[in-house]
Amino acid sequence: MSDLVVFGGEPVRKEAYPEWPVHDQRDITAATRVIESGNWGGYPYPGPETAAFLEEFLAMQGGDYAIACANGTVTMEVALRAAGIGWGDEVIVPAYTFQATAAAPMAAGAIPVIVDVDPNSYCIDPKAAEVAITEKTKAIIPVHLGAQMADMDAIMEIAEKHDLVVIEDCAHAHGAKWRGQGAGTIGDFGSFSLQSSKILTAGEGGVLICKTAEMAQKAAGIINCGRSHAPGGGQEEGEDFVMGANYRMAEMQAALGRVALERFPDQVKERAEMIAYMDEALSEVPGVRLLPRDPRQTTRSFYRYIFAIDPEVYGFNHDVVCYALDQEGIPCWVGYEAMHHYDLFQPQLSKLPVPVTFPERFDFDNMDLPVAKQACQEEAVWFDEAIFRAGQQGVDDAVATMLKIYENREALAQKVEELGTSQL
Ligand SMILES: Cc1ncc(COP(=O)(O)O)c(C=O)c1O
Numbered sequence: 001m002s003d004l005v006v007f008g009g010e011p012v013r014k015e016a017y018p019e020w021p022v023h024d025q026r027d028i029t030a031a032t033r034v035i036e037s038g039n040w041g042g043y044p045y046p047g048p049e050t051a052a053f054l055e056e057f058l059a060m061q062g063g064d065y066a067i068a069c070a071n072g073t074v075t076m077e078v079a080l081r082a083a084g085i086g087w088g089d090e091v092i093v094p095a096y097t098f099q100a101t102a103a104a105p106m107a108a109g110a111i112p113v114i115v116d117v118d119p120n121s122y123c124i125d126p127k128a129a130e131v132a133i134t135e136k137t138k139a140i141i142p143v144h145l146g147a148q149m150a151d152m153d154a155i156m157e158i159a160e161k162h163d164l165v166v167i168e169d170c171a172h173a174h175g176a177k178w179r180g181q182g183a184g185t186i187g188d189f190g191s192f193s194l195q196s197s198k199i200l201t202a203g204e205g206g207v208l209i210c211k212t213a214e215m216a217q218k219a220a221g222i223i224n225c226g227r228s229h230a231p232g233g234g235q236e237e238g239e240d241f242v243m244g245a246n247y248r249m250a251e252m253q254a255a256l257g258r259v260a261l262e263r264f265p266d267q268v269k270e271r272a273e274m275i276a277y278m279d280e281a282l283s284e285v286p287g288v289r290l291l292p293r294d295p296r297q298t299t300r301s302f303y304r305y306i307f308a309i310d311p312e313v314y315g316f317n318h319d320v321v322c323y324a325l326d327q328e329g330i331p332c333w334v335g336y337e338a339m340h341h342y343d344l345f346q347p348q349l350s351k352l353p354v355p356v357t358f359p360e361r362f363d364f365d366n367m368d369l370p371v372a373k374q375a376c377q378e379e380a381v382w383f384d385e386a387i388f389r390a391g392q393q394g395v396d397d398a399v400a401t402m403l404k405i406y407e408n409r410e411a412l413a414q415k416v417e418e419l420g421t422s423q424l
Contacts, residue, residue, distance in 0.1 A: 001407045005327040012404060013329030013397040017386035021201050030255040042248025045224045049254035056261050057207055062182030065216035068249035069206035069223050072171045072193025076104035079189035079208055082218040083165045085110050089138040094124035095372035097143045099342050101169050106354040111361050114339055116369045120292050122306060126154035139165040144173035144183050147302030148291055152178045152186045167191060174200040175268045175301030184209045194257055199303050200264055202257035205249045223247035268301045274388040274395055275300055281399040286406055287313030305383040315413030317378045319421050321405060328401045331384035338376040339364055
């Protein structure tokens with residue numbers, strides 16, 4: 001048994017994992033093309049790069065209509081506004097997600113109703129979602145988290161039964177498919193982030209796939225400062241404004257996104273091969289629980305590889321595991337915070353209209369969210385995507401490190417007891 005770095009040993013991985021995002025001459029050519037065109041921004045909407053990017057994005061992901069936005073948060077707000085959802089309406093969101101999924105309804109004036117996730121996928125638990133439906137519920141936002149997709153069969157059945165709008169948060173799911181159908185094309189809307197850590201990135205940006213031309217037209221107006229006749233860009237005579245803002249994507253981002261799309265299919269293939277290899281190898285590590293792969297998810301494109309450790313077996317929680325992994329050269333994260341840790345959702349701290357008016361909807365301590373709380377506070381480990389772009393050796397090193405932590409667990413637990421996690 002070799003010593004952990006924490007005890008003065010050698011790290012498992014000495015070579016850095018590959019950087020993200022990647023770039024080559026094609027990005028420089030694309031950026032130069034935009035600079036020389038003089039058309040750098042997003043007005044008039046959509047510019048030529050943006051229009052081409054959207055067409056190419058739809059060819060990759062599926063779907064018929066898409067809007068290019070500033071990021072993958074406003075996409076969800078815009079979808080809600082386009083669907084006529086606003087003040088006092090309720091929108092069901094999972095408890096284990098980035099704050100944006102719950103903040104977007106608040107930005108549209110709606111109440112995010114937070115429900116627990118499924119322990120097998122860490123995505124929204126359809127049963128918990130159905131129980132939370134009231135006469136005010138208008139929408140549901142399933143998040144396809146890490147490498148998993150939410151159970152879209154169950155979600156669509158519930159949505160149909162209760163007449164709800166479905167907005168798929170696909171910030172982690174570019175290229176992923178459910179029964180052969182692209183993530184984001186199953187519900188009424190699919191929201192994608194192109195922020196720099198995402199697997200399809202333009203530095204910043206977002207794409208909103210819309211099921212109907214009518215919704216796409218409305219969404220285009222909302223992101224274009226409320227010009228109700230958008231797309232088209234300029235103000236026409238007698239044109240009315242709707243409530244909107246400048247949420248457009250810039251031409252520069254669209255041009256970089258087009259190059260990212262050229263590379264994307266090979267990257268998806270490489271990650272899919274490596275995830276299968278990781279599943280097999282990691283399942284041998286004691287005290288590790290893999291999230292089972294749902295066969296209905298037919299293409300496994302992914303942002304982060306999430307698994308759970310058993311704190312009883314290790315004698316410490318995921319904070320210590322991730323600290324030790326990091327010391328050994330393995331990029332990882334403990335994942336999202338519990339919702340109640342975000343000041344954003346605290347009425348007295350955020351002073352935002354929705355939490356101030358409906359404080360009982362933000363009383364997280366009294367909400368029944370055992371799976372999300374366990375994931376946030378104890379067990380979830382998120383492996384960085386770079387591990388899956390470093391060949392089999394990249395995966396082997398990550399698995400060997402997990403085994404090393406397991407073998408050293410007693411000494412590590414002792415150290416944690418002496419010093420506390422924060423002093424390691
Ligand atoms: C699940 C999820 N939803 C939404 C977003 C928001 O995307 P953006 O940063 O582009 O606003 C992110 C990430 O940043 C995310 O991880």
